[in-house]
Amino acid sequence: MLRLDSVSRRFGEQHVLDGISLTVPDGQLLSVVGPSGCGKSTLLRTIAGLLPAQEGTVTVDGTPVTGVPERLAVVFQEYGRSLLPWLTVRDNVALPLRRRGLGRAARRAEAETILERVGLHGVARRRPRELSGGMQQRVAIARALVCRPSLLLMDEPFGSLDAGTREDLEDLLLEVHRADETTIVFVTHDIDESVYVGDRVVVLSAGPGSRVVRDLPVTLPGERDQITTRGSTAFVTLRTEVGRAVRAVRGAPPEGPR
Amino acid sequence: MTRPDRETGPEAGAEAGVRPWSCSRPYRDGPSGVVRGPVRSRTAALVPGQVRARSPFPFLLRWSVFLGAGLCWEVAARARRSVYFPPPLRIVRHALDLWFSGPARHLFLSSDAVGTILPSLGRMAAGFALAAVAGIALGIAVGRSRRAYALCNPVLQFARAVPPPALVPVFVVVFDVGTPMQVASIVFGAVWPVLVNSAEGARATDPLRLQVAAVLRLTAPERLWFLILPSALPRILAGLRLGLSLSLILMVFSELLPGSDDGIGFTLTDAMTRSDLLTVWAALLLLGALGYLLNTALLAVEKRLVGPGSPAGRTV
Numbered sequence: 001m002l003r004l005d006s007v008s009r010r011f012g013e014q015h016v017l018d019g020i021s022l023t024v025p026d027g028q029l030l031s032v033v034g035p036s037g038c039g040k041s042t043l044l045r046t047i048a049g050l051l052p053a054q055e056g057t058v059t060v061d062g063t064p065v066t067g068v069p070e071r072l073a074v075v076f077q078e079y080g081r082s083l084l085p086w087l088t089v090r091d092n093v094a095l096p097l098r099r100r101g102l103g104r105a106a107r108r109a110e111a112e113t114i115l116e117r118v119g120l121h122g123v124a125r126r127r128p129r130e131l132s133g134g135m136q137q138r139v140a141i142a143r144a145l146v147c148r149p150s151l152l153l154m155d156e157p158f159g160s161l162d163a164g165t166r167e168d169l170e171d172l173l174l175e176v177h178r179a180d181e182t183t184i185v186f187v188t189h190d191i192d193e194s195v196y197v198g199d200r201v202v203v204l205s206a207g208p209g210s211r212v213v214r215d216l217p218v219t220l221p222g223e224r225d226q227i228t229t230r231g232s233t234a235f236v237t238l239r240t241e242v243g244r245a246v247r248a249v250r251g252a253p254p255e256g257p258r
Numbered sequence: 259m260t261r262p263d264r265e266t267g268p269e270a271g272a273e274a275g276v277r278p279w280s281c282s283r284p285y286r287d288g289p290s291g292v293v294r295g296p297v298r299s300r301t302a303a304l305v306p307g308q309v310r311a312r313s314p315f316p317f318l319l320r321w322s323v324f325l326g327a328g329l330c331w332e333v334a335a336r337a338r339r340s341v342y343f344p345p346p347l348r349i350v351r352h353a354l355d356l357w358f359s360g361p362a363r364h365l366f367l368s369s370d371a372v373g374t375i376l377p378s379l380g381r382m383a384a385g386f387a388l389a390a391v392a393g394i395a396l397g398i399a400v401g402r403s404r405r406a407y408a409l410c411n412p413v414l415q416f417a418r419a420v421p422p423p424a425l426v427p428v429f430v431v432v433f434d435v436g437t438p439m440q441v442a443s444i445v446f447g448a449v450w451p452v453l454v455n456s457a458e459g460a461r462a463t464d465p466l467r468l469q470v471a472a473v474l475r476l477t478a479p480e481r482l483w484f485l486i487l488p489s490a491l492p493r494i495l496a497g498l499r500l501g502l503s504l505s506l507i508l509m510v511f512s513e514l515l516p517g518s519d520d521g522i523g524f525t526l527t528d529a530m531t532r533s534d535l536l537t538v539w540a541a542l543l544l545l546g547a548l549g550y551l552l553n554t555a556l557l558a559v560e561k562r563l564v565g566p567g568s569p570a571g572r573t574v
Binding site: 045048050068072073076078081082084085086095096098099143167 | 466467469472473479484488
């Protein structure tokens with residue numbers, strides 16, 4: 001379980017996060033939406049222990065986060081920068097396995113299994129740059145999954161992919177989530193996407209000083225489909241509601257001290 | 259101290275033998291030895307190694323200016339019959355006689371070559387290797403710590419700004435003329451560009467990749483080996499190339515001093531005192547060829563490591 005207790009963060013005088021409290025039960029896929037610059041990435045990096053919370057606490061499974069927690073994985077938007085171009089796809093995925101004390105052959109075998117699982121066949125020995133953007137992001141997802149994380153953070157992971165690739169990867173994410181029941185925090189600025197993949201959607205207010213302004217459970221069936229789910233009344237109602245909330249925070253005057 | 263001034267002639271000649279070939283390369287060497295601007299351009303045409311592949315002229319045509327200049331010199335020297343400027347063909351023949359007329363089992367090196375070229379090359383190799391190891395290690399260490407960089411940067415800028423040959427007198431006093439002094443001169447001349455460029459390379463490691471390393475919980479050695487060193491590699495190699503040309507300069511310069519008794523630099527001064535200009539020119543030719551060969555060898559290594567098609571060659 002992931003718990004945030006009135007987490008705040010400032011850069012200088014400017015509040016980026018202003019008292020964010022959230023509880024994410026095990027196995028939930030939480031979508032976080034908000035206008036750009038609202039501190040979504042800062043929130044994610046704070047949960048990951050990459051940035052210390054200045055006020056409030058973040059706890060993962062009851063342990064306060066001070067460094068990067070065990071069994072946490074992050075998928076960044078910039079797949080091109082997040083993968084290491086001088087390693088093969090397989091070695092990129094196998095890299096986090098080194099600390100498990102596995103031999104090289106075992107690490108590679110495991111990496112190849114995970115690559116197959118994310119739908120990448122026969123690219124193990126290629127370099128990341130030889131792959132398309134969508135495939136590179138699949139590699140990054142494979143690298144995140146290879147250590148069987150209990151908490152997976154995703155920072156606008158599909159933000160720079162074309163629509164078709166994006167839909168495929170959304171479905172891959174849902175599949176992985178259903179199978180592993182990993183707790184996932186999925187940050188996006190795409191309202192439809194937040195509803196489509198999420199079990200729950202949280203809307204952050206526009207920065208500076210973002211806080212949670214809306215917290216909606218997604219009442220869609222677990223089995224989702226790009227065509228029928230997106231066409232269903234429940235989906236449309238939800239995306240309208242989230243959309244309204246996002247529009248409201250974008251139009252509202254900035255909150256917090258200036 | 260008129261002597262070092264007088265001796266800048268051959269030194270400049272040695273440098274000229276190395277530098278022109280780096281002009282067509284994407285590395286722009288700043289006046290004080292730091293590589294300026296982005297080392298690796300996004301345009302593929304500027305990736306090291308591809309320059310040669312995309313050269314608009316075939317091999318022979320590219321060397322035609324070189325050959326043409328030699329020909330002009332040959333014709334002019336024969337017409338003038340000046341003792342100071344012998345024709346190039348005579349210089350080449352003289353150089354071959356002096357150094358490459360030995361038996362086949364000695365790789366055609368004459369005993370004179372063994373006594374002249376090998377000591378020079380040995381000192382240069384030792385000096386350059388020490389400078390490379392120390393420069394990369396210290397440079398990465400300095401570049402990885404913001405505090406260390408802030409504290410060391412003024413010292414580095416100062417040390418780098420001192421013209422390396424000016425340090426030679428210090429080592430003459432400390433070690434007396436001989437191999438230790440010559441190696442020390444090379445090390446202290448060549449280490450700064452390697453150090454500064456390695457530090458810049460390590461400092462420029464992508465912050466997102468450092469976050470990735472933190473999230474993957476890589477250990478410090480893993481982070482160094484899998485992330486920082488490969489990221490800094492293009493800059494390290496650029497520093498090594500600057501260090502190599504400085505090594506050659508300092509190798510010759512330190513051998514020019516009175517008291518040294520072997521090496522190419524000694525051959526130069528020795529021939530000068532005997533007014534044997536043919537040998538002086540032959541030594542210059544040898545130095546130019548050596549500089550060119552060493553630089554070409556390093557470029558080949560560079561192409562393998564960071565060129566197109568190599569693992570790191572596809573870095574952003």
